[in-house]
Each structure stands twice: as C-alpha cells, then as structure tokens.
Amino acid sequence: MRSLLLAVGAALAVAALVAAHLFVGRSALAPGDVAAALLGHAREPAHEIIVLRFRLPRVLVGLAAGALLATSGVLVQAVVRNPLAEPATTGVGSGAALAVVVSLLVAPGHPYVALAALLGALAAGGLLFLLGRRSLALTGILLGAVLGALTSFALVLDSAPMGTVLRWLVGSLNARTTGDWDAVAPWLVTVPLAWLLASRMNAWALGETTAVGLGVRRLLTPAAILGVAVLAAAAAVTAAGAVAFVGLVAPHVARMLVGADHRRLVPAAAVLGALLLSAADLVAFAVSLELPGARPDVAGVPVGAVTALIGAPLLVHLVRRSARPTLQERG
C-alpha cells in the first residue's frame, strides 16, 4: 500500500513538473497553445518549436540526467560502502567533463561527445581504484580537484563562452534541445542494469567477507557495480555537466522513504533524482528569466548552483542524523 502511494505520488510529481516546465520561458503561452503544440496542431508554428524543440527536451533531459546521477550515486555508495560518496566527489564526473572539454578543444564540433565523456569517466574511475587503496573518499576529492583544474585550464586556453564553462564546471541544463535528449535517452538502460545488481549490492553492504560467503564474486561484483556507475555518471555529465549533490541527496532521501534494500532503493532513488534535478532546473530557469542578461536561456543560472544551495544544508542535516559510523573498517 505504502509503495503504491509512493509510486502514485512520484508519477503525479513528475507530471506536474513537466507541465510546469512547458509554461516557463521567455514567451508566455496559454495552456491551450501548449496542449495544441504537444498534440501537433499548433495555431502558430512558433509554438510548436518552443514547446517541442526547446521546453519539452529540456525537462526530459533534466529528468533523465537526474535519474542517472541518482542511480550512479546509489552504485558508488554501495561499492565504497560510504553513504557520503557520490559521482561528483569520486572524480568520475570531473573526468567525463575534462575529456569532453579537451576533445572539443582538439576537434571542435565533433559528434563523439558521449564517447569522450565515457572514456574520461572510465579513466577517472580506473585511476581512482589504482590510487585509492587507503581512502577512496580523499582520493576521489583530490582526483576531482586535479581534473577540475585541468578542465579550467582547458577552458582558459580556449577562452570559452560562459555557457560552456557553466555547463562543464557546475552543470547546467540551459539551451538543451532535442539532440541532447536523443543522446541521453539510450543510457537510461543503466537504471534497470543497476536494479539487476540490487541483490549483489545488498550482499556487498554486509562487508566483503560475508558477501563472498554468500556467493558474491570478490572482484567481479564491485567491478560490475562500478562499471554501471561510471556509465550512468558519464551519460549524466554529457547531458547536464558536472552537477553535484543530486547523486548524494537522492539516494539518502530514497533510503528514508523505502529503506536500505537496493531492490527498492534503485528505482526510488532514480525517480527522486529525476524530480530533484528537474525541479532545481525549473527554479534556475525561472530565476534566469527575471535577471537582466543577454541570453538567460543559454548562460542563465546553472542548475548546479541551485542543487548546491539545496544540497549543502541537506547534506549537513543528513550527516548529523547518521551519527552512527556507517563505515566498515577499511583494510
């Protein structure tokens, strides 16, 4: 009953968010115009372009990227056994962003952005595991700092426009269009993949020795969990840039709602992540429109700034709540 209520509530929230997104923008459209544009018989061609080419893709990309970030967060937290880990602080997101920026610097306008992001995320994930023998947390942060500095360096070299900087350094959904949705949609397959790994993650949470006793492969399982996490993070970064906190907060809130069993945690976190990122983007876009700026739809408030504002206090609250040391002793 409870899960049915949650599912209905989530569906309603997603619908409300999509609807709200379709009405926010530089040109005010009447509800009738939006509905007509969605159904394909708009009274003016401009309406169709505004709704179908700009507003709908933006909300869809936001939902997808949020779901991917949260899924990646669940997987990373499971493999590190630390609820404070997330794709943004493991260096995986920074690796994806750096690879994309460098590849665009070398070959402007090339079509393989997603591939570059994936390779960057994989390389960062590999580095993390090579270097992070003692403390994955600290290693991830330091790795992220180095990769972030390199990304900034590349952006200085290129004297990139602000929109590009915002996108790759803090994460932004400004100026997302149909192509971005087409690029990110296939990667949503990582959410069911993560769900398939749920029972292994449950076993892994009990500690390595116990997990192996339960028949989990000592090396293959963490590698598989991390592999899917990297895929999801790379896709999210390609779509929205290096957004922080969604991958951290969504799994936490999901745990409060459905408990720690990964079979329920993965779908719950994915939905919450989608809601969180898209809602933050709605705030970001609405605020951007109020501000004097050349192109609020391109270089307006980055969604990463909004998630940071929401996420930081929430994080502090969550850490204080979980005063029990949740970490296994590190070998």
Place this chain on the structure above:
Amino acid sequence: MVLTRGATGRTTAPVAVHLLATAVLVALVVAALCLGEPRLSPAAVVDALRDPAHPQHVAVTEARLPRAVLGALAGLGLAVAGLLMQDALHNQVAGPELLGVSSGAAVVTAAVVVLALPVPLAALPYLALVGALVAGVLVLLAIGGSTRDPDQVVLVGAAVSAACAGLVVAIVGLGTEGNVVVLFRYLLGSLAARGWDHVAVVLPWVAVGVAVAVLLRRRVAALALGDVAATGLGVPVVRTRLTALAAAAALAAAVASVCGPVAYVALLAPHVVRRLLGSTSTARVLALSGVVGAVLLVAADLVSRLALYPVEVPVGVATTLVGVPALVWTLARSRDAR
C-alpha cells in the same frame, strides 16, 4: 584511523634548511622581477627600481614587485593557516581548501565585487571572514564538532566547497554577463592585476594571524597529541581549538578576499616542512612553514604568468596540479615511515 606522523628518521640541521628555503624565496622573487615581457637582467631591475625615469620603472614597481610580495604574503598566511588547522583538528588533511573555508570566503568576495557593492577594499577581508566562518561552521556542525573520521570530514568539506563553487559561478556568470577571467579568479584564485593596495589589505591580517599562531604554538602542539593528552597537560582544549581555527579562518579569508581561494598551498606546506625537518613539532614546523608557503605560491604564480604568455593561467590551476600529487606523495611517505 589515527593519524600519526612517523618521524622520517633523518635529522637535518634546521638552520641549513631555513637558510636554503629563504635563499630559494629570494631567488624566486628576483626571478619574478626579471621575467616577463620585457625580460630584464637583475642589474636592469635594480636600475628600474631606483630610477623613476627608467622605461620599465612602472612595470617593475607597480606590477611585478607588488605581485611577488603579495604572493609571498599570501603563501605565508595560507601555510600558517594550514598548519593551525592540521594540528588543532589533529587531522592530516585539514586545510582551508578542504574545509570549505577558502571557498566560503570567495563566495562573499565574488558577490561584493561583481554586484559592485560599496565596500572599501580594506573591509573586504571582514566580509570574506563571515563567509569563511559560515562554511567552516557548517562543516564542523556536520561532523558534530568532533573530528571522528578524516574521510567524513573531507567529504563534507568537499560538498560545502562544491556548493560555494556553484554559487560563485552563478554570481559571476549572471553579474558580469559571463566574464570568464573574473570567474576563474574566484573559482581557482589568481594574482593577476593585483597591486600595492592589495598588499596593504592583506598585510595586517597576515601579521595578526601569524602572531596568534606564534602565541598559540605550544597549546596547539599539545592538541596535536590528542585531546586527552592535551587536557592532561593543562591545555584548555575547546578554547584553544576554536582560537586556532578562528585565526586560520581569518588568514585564509584575508588571502581569499584578494587572491581568491588558492588551493593546496595551505594543505601542502606544513607537510613539506615536516619532511624537510624530520619533525612534527608544531613550533618547529611553524617557523619554516611560512617561508615554504611563500616559496610555493610565488613559484606557482611565476609559472602561471609565464607558461602561456600572454594568457594568464589562474594560479590555482598550478597549485592544484603540483600540490595534489605532492600531497599524496608526502602522505604516503609519512605512512610508510610508521
């Protein structure tokens, strides 16, 4: 994980090390005055300094010299701040860059500068300190005032720093219609376009902060042994810790208000000194940390200025790229020595 710092088993003559570090700093400052566009010989620099009619007089006295002095001052202040944090929190990876203090200060500074608020330059550090304290207190609150697990501390600190970075980007991006140069100053730190008035702003803060550190050095050394030992030695633990952290925050905030949140000088310098001296004594490390911090920042700034001339690289890029690997290496070495 208790953080013990193994002695390196080497004994070095501290006097020799001090002299060497000072000599390196002087050499770097001279290099900073000579190098650039146009390149000058040391003799020409002396001429330019003495002769107001010299064609390069302004370039040397109003651009290169204050920049080198500011780099040295900021490096000194950061290194002392890092040492105070590490020993007062009994945590090897404490530093203003990982506790959100530097980026908290940068947010306030960016807001004041970008929104063109009527704040005199000399008042900026006070406001930056507010931002630094808010971020620092957030992190300390989150980890419950104790310093349980360094991993949790750095994760929370990183999260708060990320939040601050997001805010900086939003403020700069919206307030300046996308001035990327300004953005990188407050995101990574930069000494570009700083002059004597900036030196004048930072100087009193660094002087007071370092003086507090010197006065506290024995008490902080007791804290570095752990709270139980410190209490046994008659040191008021909480009061000392708060005073030391406040001094560290003030140092970091003053530097950040002028140069932005330059990272990995504060965290690295004390570790370098411990290795150089083969000692973890707070007082001994303090005596040399300032010079080493100055060396690190002046060297990093020199690289940032010259590497891609005429494009300025933010100095924070250089300090991060050099500082992080060096930090990882020193941490690994000090563990092996255990």
